[in-house]
Amino acid sequence: MIAFKLAYRNLVGAGLRTFLIVFVLSVSYVLIIFMNGLYRGWEREGKFEMIRWEVGQGQYWQENYDPYDPVTLTDAHAPLPASFERATENGSAAAILVTQATVYPEGRMLGIMLKGISAGQEVLAIPTDLLIPKDNEIPAVIGTRFAQNANLAEGDHILVRWRDVNGTFDATELTISGIFNSSVPAVDNSQIWISLDRLQQMTGMPGEATILVIGEDAVLPAEVAGWEFQGHDVLFAELDQMIKTKSIGGSVFYLILLALALLAVFDTQVLSIFRRQREIGTYISMGMTRRQVVGLFTVEGAMHAVLALLLGAIYGIPLLLYVGSKGLGMPEGTDSFGMAAAQRIMPYYSLALVIGTVVLVIIATTIVSYMPSRKIAKMNPTEAIRGKIQ
């Protein structure tokens, strides 16, 4: 307790030097919490949006389906097992049939994924109620990104060409019945959604599907022959990896700042021990052991982190809460990462993040304070009292 009291007095007495170090350390606290909060917020929102638009509560993939190998799509379809049929009928799952196709907007040729999804399903947020056929048209919905790329608008017609189950080319005209705005590029970029029944009919694959997306209420067996269950761990792997990469990249900023602050603490400690030898000797003459003096200097250095915490709290809490409530607009083109990214990210500051950051900074500061202080243990007090450099 005495060490804290004395350390506080020494730090306050050091004035501007203490303030500068404390300020830089406090910025480190705030930046670490802000940056990590931002990535956590992105992760949370990205996952929430992916659940809404793409992955649901998990997916069953037909065993030949490999999303990274379009060639497998030719064989990645199979009749829905009875349990899947029941789930799609009661609305707790949505079946999707995927095939490659080509569209010709304004005379251009674009390769796309033509996806059939149960019209009227409510597992995913894709507006499939717009896929219910009217007249003789084949309604299709697309996302805003693809609409922009292909220069398509609601009510437009577009020619689509595909191969059926036998490999025979066929073509027809689709009518854009709706354009949805999703933060998940995977359901938007180069994708056209039509009704499952219609695509099954077009491809000659009645009752078949490639993917079954399950909703919250779905009760399905863990293992289904010919189908493989993919949980969130697999479906979010790409997002997790991307956020991890971004997070590592982003951490360089605050780690440099933290390193600078720690360097300043280390430097101050070295300088203190060099300049305050007479004081060290006096402490020992008054009855402190060398270990206690080492402790005092270590606490003094570590207290920079405690004062920084207080200073950081003064301006950091209002700042972080403001950004947390208003969110942070993502720059144009963020969705070109190919990852789910909302237009505004709401940072998420968990208690673990705050405590973890505080502990990290305090421990790091304590270590860099202790390292130079060890020299005191080897000092000769009689020389120190006279201020002789040792």
Added chain:
Amino acid sequence: MKNGTIITIENLARHYPVGGGRFTALSGVNLTFSRGEFTGIVGPSGSGKTTMLNIIGSLDTPSEGVTDVLGTTSKEMTPKVAATLRKKHIGFIFQTYNLMSVYTVYENVEFPLLLLKMSASERKKAVLDALEWVGLTDKIKSKPPQLSGGESQRVAIARAMVKRPELVLADEPTANLDAKNSHHILRTMEELNRELETTFIFATHDEKVIQYLRRIITLEDGRVVSDERVKQ
């Protein structure tokens, strides 16, 4: 240890390694000090005065011989025991005052009491008493850089005396002071010695100090060449 004797030194020697050989700072010293003494260890520079004071103050250890300071012998003097001895029973006064520049006068004087873990109210009373002894009650909020040399040394005396130690060791306390201030602080220490029966041992070669001493031990080349009692 005889009645009233607080320090016994027997066959004390202190050597320091220098280059390939060794330098003998003290050799064959035999002395005793009694409670309430106002004693000076005098001699030219390099005669071993400060070394003697450091060994008595348990800041240094003998190379040969034995010391017994306030019932603790040099043989049982571990760093922790030595620190406790200094903390509870010994006060130091240095030539260069050695005040903490970031602390106020009050905080400097309070420091030894913090180490003794005294309560805040006890500390306050003791600090104010000590500052009154040295006549600095009007400077409690000042910091050392704002004080004159004489005032700084009086703060150092208050700091040494605040815990009412049995022994005060003063190493050249007047070396940086003018005559007026020297006499002032010496009179202060003399009064404290009489009032509180605190033993004062000085290391000095300052004539101004010597005229106040009641016992003068002269060292030359690390050996005691005389030990005189002075009638005042």
